[in-house]
Amino acid sequence: MIAGLYNYWIVILLMMTGFYVVISSGNLVKKIIGLNLFQASVFILYISIGKIANGHVPILQEGVSNYSNPLPHVLILTAIVVGVSTTALGLALVVRIRETYDSVEEEEIHRQDESL
Amino acid sequence: MIDNPVLRIIAKIIIPMILLFALYVQFHGDYGPGGGFQAGVIFAAGFILYGLVFGTEALRSAIPPGVLRLLIAVGLLLFAGVGVVTMLAGSDYLAYNALAQDPLAGQHLGILAVEFGVGITVSAVMITIFLAFAGRNDP
Amino acid sequence: MLIEVINIVLLALLAVTAIAAVRLHDLFAVAMMFGIYSLLAAVMFVLLDAVDVAFTEAAVGMGISTVLMLGTIGLVGRHERASAHRSLLPLAVVVATGVALIYGTLDMPFFGDPDAPVHQHVAPFYISESPSQTGVPNVVTSILASYRGYDTLGELAVIFTAGVGVLGLLGLRRRKRPGKEGPHDDR
Numbered sequence: 052m053i054a055g056l057y058n059y060w061i062v063i064l065l066m067m068t069g070f071y072v073v074i075s076s077g078n079l080v081k082k083i084i085g086l087n088l089f090q091a092s093v094f095i096l097y098i099s100i101g102k103i104a105n106g107h108v109p110i111l112q113e114g115v116s117n118y119s120n121p122l123p124h125v126l127i128l129t130a131i132v133v134g135v136s137t138t139a140l141g142l143a144l145v146v147r148i149r150e151t152y153d154s155v156e157e158e159e160i161h162r163q164d165e166s167l
Numbered sequence: 168m169i170d171n172p173v174l175r176i177i178a179k180i181i182i183p184m185i186l187l188f189a190l191y192v193q194f195h196g197d198y199g200p201g202g203g204f205q206a207g208v209i210f211a212a213g214f215i216l217y218g219l220v221f222g223t224e225a226l227r228s229a230i231p232p233g234v235l236r237l238l239i240a241v242g243l244l245l246f247a248g249v250g251v252v253t254m255l256a257g258s259d260y261l262a263y264n265a266l267a268q269d270p271l272a273g274q275h276l277g278i279l280a281v282e283f284g285v286g287i288t289v290s291a292v293m294i295t296i297f298l299a300f301a302g303r304n305d306p
Numbered sequence: 307m308l309i310e311v312i313n314i315v316l317l318a319l320l321a322v323t324a325i326a327a328v329r330l331h332d333l334f335a336v337a338m339m340f341g342i343y344s345l346l347a348a349v350m351f352v353l354l355d356a357v358d359v360a361f362t363e364a365a366v367g368m369g370i371s372t373v374l375m376l377g378t379i380g381l382v383g384r385h386e387r388a389s390a391h392r393s394l395l396p397l398a399v400v401v402a403t404g405v406a407l408i409y410g411t412l413d414m415p416f417f418g419d420p421d422a423p424v425h426q427h428v429a430p431f432y433i434s435e436s437p438s439q440t441g442v443p444n445v446v447t448s449i450l451a452s453y454r455g456y457d458t459l460g461e462l463a464v465i466f467t468a469g470v471g472v473l474g475l476l477g478l479r480r481r482k483r484p485g486k487e488g489p490h491d492d493r
Contacts, residue, residue, distance in 0.1 A: 055416030060408055061317040067404040068324040075396035078386040080333055080378055084340050087371060088324055091347050094363070095320075102354045103425060104418030109355070109445040110199065111437055117420070119355035120429040121445040125454060128446065129461040131362045132204045132289055135371050136468030139296040142378040143475040146303065149382040156387050192361075197442045200357040202450060208365040215373055236473070243466045246459055261455040271441040278442060278451040281458070288462055292469035293370055299476035300377035 058099055065092035077157040079145045083138060090134050097123045178220040185213035193286050197275070203282035207289025214290075215297045223302045226294075235295050242288025249280050312353060320346050331386045333379045341372040358446045 069092055072085025101123035109121035145155055152160050193206030218226035250260040258265035263277025320343060327339040344367025351360035415422035432449055442448040450458055 052412075055419075056411055056414065058313070058317070058417045059411045059414065061321060063404055063407045063411070065320055065324050066407070067400045068321075068328055070403065071396060071400045072328055074399060076386065078333070080375070080382060081336060081386055084327065084333075084336050084375060087340060087367075088327060088343060091344060091363075091367060092324075094359070095347055095350055098351055098354045098356045098359060099417060100422075100424055101356070102418055103420045106355055106418075106420075108200075108357050109433065110357075111433070111443040111445060118433050118445070120425050121432060121449055122429050123424075124356045124359050124446050125449045127356070127359050128202075128204055128362055128450065129458060131359070131366050132208065133461055133464050133468075135366045135374070136292060136296070136465045138371060139300075139374055140468045140471045140475070142374055143299065143472045146300070146378060146381050147475055155382045196447050197444055199444065200361055200446075201444075202358065202447050205358065205361045205365060208362065208370060212365055212369045215370065219373070239466060239469050243462055246462055250455075250459070261459070263452060270439075274440040274452060275442070278440065278447065281451045281455065282447070285458065285462055288466055288469075292465050295469055296472050297370070297373065297377070299472050300374055300381070303377075303381055303476055 059096065062092055062096045062099065065095070068092075079148065079155045079157065080142070083141045083145065086141075087134070087138060090130075094127045094131065097127050174220055178216060182213050182217055185216065186210060189213065189290075193282065194279070196282055197278065203285025204289055206282075207286040208293060210286065210290040211293030211297070214294050218294075218297060218301060223298060226298065227302070230294065232295070232298060235291050235298070238287050238291035239295065242284045242286070242291065245284030245287065246281050249277055249284070253277070309353065313350075316346060316350050316353065320350070331388065333384045333386055334376070336386075337372055337375040337379060340375065341368050344368045344371065358444075 066089055069085045069087070069089030072088060073082050076082055076085065101120035103117060103119050106117050106119035107115050109118045109124065111118075148160065149155050152163055154160060154163075189206045189210035192201035192209060193203065196202035196206070214226060214230060217229065249263075249266075253262050253265045254260055256265035261277075261281075263274045264270040266273035266276045323339050323343045323346060327336050327343070330336050330339065344363055347367065348360045348364040351357070351363055415424075432453060433445055436442060436445050436448045440448040440452050442452075
């Protein structure tokens, strides 16, 4: 069982590392980097699921019949580019927050903004 | 960074190669690894390298922001427009078989057009985002 | 066998990079760690037969994401302030979530299993029919652009929207010419 599943377990460890950065860090930029770590780990998990032992790259060629599953590749390919666009949107919000509150630390922003 | 001769000369040599490679990835995506998303990102990376080495002002004069904003919309409209063309040809939305007499030729044409649309929008969005961040502190 | 060894080494390097990113407080170093992490992930994707994805991850994660993070750090400052109170709550939440997820994997088919349910449904259809229906040898391209064209159109619309959103938040500011101010300033 360990030989069959350790791959997923390490990917879950990576995911949780990103998650830890998101919830424990007070710095908004570091939070977004943590979110990206989490995201990249989810990509690895998806692609791992699509892998077939001794499979080939899903570009059709003569004499090869066992290809890895191309569907997760398509989903993750678009997800990566969408991911960088949304990251950019998040970072743009951080820049605007910095210009308004003069800080990117969560506690400092909460202190200034008493409605929170 | 513009004062560093090594950086400047290497950048001048490799930027055309990056752009050429992006075009190869764009139009060879049917046969090898590649396609619109990858090509768009690589194409944008070439321009971003130019912006990093020569400054955002130089990048803005190389590719004006107004043109970029137009291209962001053009790519998406090209993709959506292919669907409208297939509907006008009497088939379903994005059913490329209707684009030519031979279904395989239609598929090929449709995939190329759609991937080109993806490439345009992705590269324009990436360069725009870079300019927005890097140009924020410009005088 | 060699593949397994490379796999284990890559996973170990990924774990080391991720943990380094948690422990560092200099945001510049954290962004660099993220770049390294993306590059290792791209190598991992090549090993897992996903060359198209590896391509994209190398260009996006290593290139554009990292440049954007550095650009942001240049605007907001590079040092993270050490948190005044460090509670064990985040660690407990993370460990609980991780244990739950690992419990979930116990039912999963093993890594590389060709009989896994995910390989039985639509993927064999795409691989066997793609040459006759689209004439494109790269199955990833044929699924992306043809079989799942609606999906890709939607993704492109998301990228378009994110681009417009960044423009709305930060704007592309024009060069200010002396003595000739525009009618409205973007700031």
